[in-house]
Amino acid sequence: MLLIPCPYCGEREETEFHHGGEAHIERPQDPDALSDAEWANYIFMRTNPKGLFHERWVHAAGCRRWFNMARNTATNAIIGTYKIGEKPPKGAR
């Protein structure tokens, strides 16, 4: 069970949240110009690293806001959370 520090509400239990997958995947600026391989890369391909990982969470049973979190996927250690649009905290870049 993770104890997740929501940047708006503070630490809450994992059951209040939903995971939103890898963060910082940019929607293509010009979708019509994309090749099939570029679409595949955007929709399906993921870095899935063992170690530092940036991910999205939504505080579904709380403030219902989305935010980003940096976590070590090898240990589940949470390095920090940050709001959408912000840069990852120090030690998590």
Next chain:
Amino acid sequence: MAEVEKPVKKYSLFSLARNALSFHQNWEKAWRSPEPKKHYNAIIIGGGGHGLATAYYLAKEHGLTNIAVIEKGWLGGGNTGRNTTIIRSNYLWDESAAIYDKALQLYEGLSQDLNYNIMLSQRGVLNLAHNLHDVRELKRRVHAIRLNGIDSEYLSPAQIKEMIPIIDISPSIRYPVMGASLQRRGGVARHDAVAWGFARAADARGVDIIQQCEVTGILREGGRVTGVETTRGTIHAPKVGIVTAGHTSVLAAMAGIRLPITSYPLQAMVTEPVKPILNSVVMSNAVHCYVSQSDKGELVLGAGIDGYNSYTQRGSLHIVEEQLAAVCMLFPIFSRLRIMRKWGGIVDTCPDASPIISKTPVEGLYINGGWGTGGFKATPGSGWAFAHTMARDEPHALNAPYALDRFTSGALIAEHGAAAVAH
């Protein structure tokens, strides 16, 4: 077919009797532990069931015996030893039915083929329906599976109760049991024995099995693979197969390949052992649990993946609570049992819940992974098809649909839900 390099004593009633005379102290080792050579004709990364099966079928079906299986831990210590040992082939789509039933057919003859008792028990697998949609969906699936020549039948609640007297089929429970599909050829097998049997049989055909040896890099030259860097030195080979369930993305990244895989913990557990009480495998998609009883008497329980990706072989407690609630609703008699052990394995999931058994953009490098939550049942079929792919440098018809480029072409094999259990 290459000659066997060393004589391996056949397991038999006579060998059992002979070893009983020396109080079973003098059994020969089941496989060698050789030092890695500098060069092989092929390297399999990953000494789980799928990797060892690949090595075995490369040697048996394709005469390729100068090969090594490289394992960072011990044989079958990953997902092969962590799953709930369920075997079935009741998949909806033709592509899935073909490869999973190939695996089941190989399982049916595997103890004889390997001269190793894998304790296959075809006790039947039931998938329960809990609402009208489930009923219609399961009936449709039963028909589709039968059209593929695979045994499948539909049971009414009364028929389920006759088969499993301890199940609660009263209409008043939160998710009443309204019917079930049954595959009688489905069942369970001893998961460790599958890994050990393939290891012993591959070793007997000359395959080097190298444990405690981690791959740290994949060597390439001009777009083709030339070998691997390991914690025990550089090993060269013109062909390398990645069969590392739980770490497929990590290994692929060493060769600069991005995969559509996300790795999640999947938890399983066993109760204290009790006398025989459950004679089949019961799975429920809607309330989400699956349960069978091991030969030792423990109930083996499992359910869905955790909510977030992780490489830690553990998960969150609320996942366990949810599945135990489901089990206790269906089987109130189990509510007094205590859980003895619980553990997690890392499952590599693809967006379409189907595996990747494929060539890659790097020549001579092959990937077999992304089996999600259901790889154990496919072990022999997976190894058989992957061996063909590695030996011939082209996929067999069985695994051609499982190519990596399906994520570009869009020809996905969407088994979410279609496989009769949630992923």
